[in-house]
Amino acid sequence: MTSPSTIEAERPGAAPARPPASAGRRPRRPTADAGWRKGWLGPALIVPAMLIFLVYIAYPVVANLVLSLFGNSDLDPGLSFVGLKNYEWIATARPSLLAFRNVLVFAVLTVPVQMVLGLLFAVALQGKGIVRGILRTLLFLPVVLTPVVVGYLYADLLEASNGPVNTALRSLGLGVAAQQWLSDPALALPVVAFVNVWMWTGFSMAIYQAALSAIDDEVLEAASLDGANRFQSLWHVLVPMLRPAHFSLLILGVIGTLKTFDLVYVLTRGGPDNASQVPTTLLFQTLLDGRDGRAAAIGTVVFLLAMICTAFQLRQYLKGDRS
Numbered sequence: 555m556t557s558p559s560t561i562e563a564e565r566p567g568a569a570p571a572r573p574p575a576s577a578g579r580r581p582r583r584p585t586a587d588a589g590w591r592k593g594w595l596g597p598a599l600i601v602p603a604m605l606i607f608l609v610y611i612a613y614p615v616v617a618n619l620v621l622s623l624f625g626n627s628d629l630d631p632g633l634s635f636v637g638l639k640n641y642e643w644i645a646t647a648r649p650s651l652l653a654f655r656n657v658l659v660f661a662v663l664t665v666p667v668q669m670v671l672g673l674l675f676a677v678a679l680q681g682k683g684i685v686r687g688i689l690r691t692l693l694f695l696p697v698v699l700t701p702v703v704v705g706y707l708y709a710d711l712l713e714a715s716n717g718p719v720n721t722a723l724r725s726l727g728l729g730v731a732a733q734q735w736l737s738d739p740a741l742a743l744p745v746v747a748f749v750n751v752w753m754w755t756g757f758s759m760a761i762y763q764a765a766l767s768a769i770d771d772e773v774l775e776a777a778s779l780d781g782a783n784r785f786q787s788l789w790h791v792l793v794p795m796l797r798p799a800h801f802s803l804l805i806l807g808v809i810g811t812l813k814t815f816d817l818v819y820v821l822t823r824g825g826p827d828n829a830s831q832v833p834t835t836l837l838f839q840t841l842l843d844g845r846d847g848r849a850a851a852i853g854t855v856v857f858l859l860a861m862i863c864t865a866f867q868l869r870q871y872l873k874g875d876r877s
Contacts (some may be wrong), residue, residue, distance in 0.1 A: 557587075614725075618853055618854055619850075622853075623635060624846075624847040625845070625848060626844070631844060633846065633847060640851035641851050641855070644851055647820070650852070652829075653833045656828075656832050657811060657814070657832045657833055658830055660747055663744065663751075664751055667751050669807070671751070671758070672757070672760075673762050676763045680763065690759070693759055694754065695756065696752060696754075696756055697757045701753070704749060704822050705819075706820060707822055709820060714736075736821055738826075739827055742825070742826060742829045743830045746821050762796065762799055765798065766792070766796070774787055774792075777790075777791045801867060801868075801870075805863075809864065812833070812856050813856075814834060814865075815832070815834035819835050823835070836852060
């Protein structure tokens with residue numbers, strides 16, 4: 555019995571029958587999609603990043619943790635296993651307690667102030683114009699300076715005897731206001747905090763300006779039509795919408811505070827009498843004293859504090875996104 559396709563092929567003038575779709579085709583080469591399906595391409599692409607992480611992050615952290623369990627004494631400079639004694643020293647010694655207390659005070663004096671001033675400057679200087687552009691540039695200029703340069707600049711300005719600040723105060727008849735800005739235990743830490751705010755407010759302003767540029771002007775116009783004034787629009791509309799920028803600056807500010815070293819060391823060396831000592835300057839001085847294990851313990855505590863603060867802030871941010 556002849557099939558219909560055979561009859562159609564034998565009919566005069568009929569088109570020749572098409573060969574099967576698979577006939578004459580070359581076998582396909584393995585593609586990236588096949589690699590993903592087989593499950594080897596993804597891990598292969600991660601290997602370089604994992605190697606960098608293990609060599610430059612994981613290994614130093616683990617090595618520092620191991621070193622923190624060793625210590626030495628003035629009589630025996632060689633390292634020996636001491637367990638948690640270095641951490642006991644951190645929890646009980648006056649210099650370390652002052653250092654961690656000071657870094658908390660320093661964070662309170664700098665991070666919120668930088669964020670508030672940065673937001674106000676970003677809102678005030680929003681828009682185009684030569685004057686606004688110049689002011690934005692001047693406010694951001696300290697950010698590109700190194701902390702060492704800023705530290706030496708303010709060390710000269712605030713020098714007690716012949717510094718420009720005290721000299722100007724005396725020339726104006728305000729000699730009583732002239733102070734030992736960097737050698738008074740009550741003033742050293744607030745002065746360093748002021749210099750830090752001066753340096754990093756421009757960075758907060760830049761972050762807020764980038765966030766403000768993503769907000770549609772119609773949102774503020776709608777608030778204005780509803781009767782909101784500028785302050786109400788700022789507080790009830792812009793501030794909530796800038797929440798991602800708040801958390802970014804908060805995380806960066808806390809981590810930056812824990813890592814603060816250059817500015818404090820150049821201005822005060824952590825003095826006077828540990829009044830402006832922070833964990834990083836204490837770590838450096840401890841390392842210079844030859845206490846490697848104790849310095850490693852301070853570094854481990856700073857690392858753990860940074861991780862805990864970051865994890866807590868990210869959790870709060872994600873919780874707010876879900877609500």
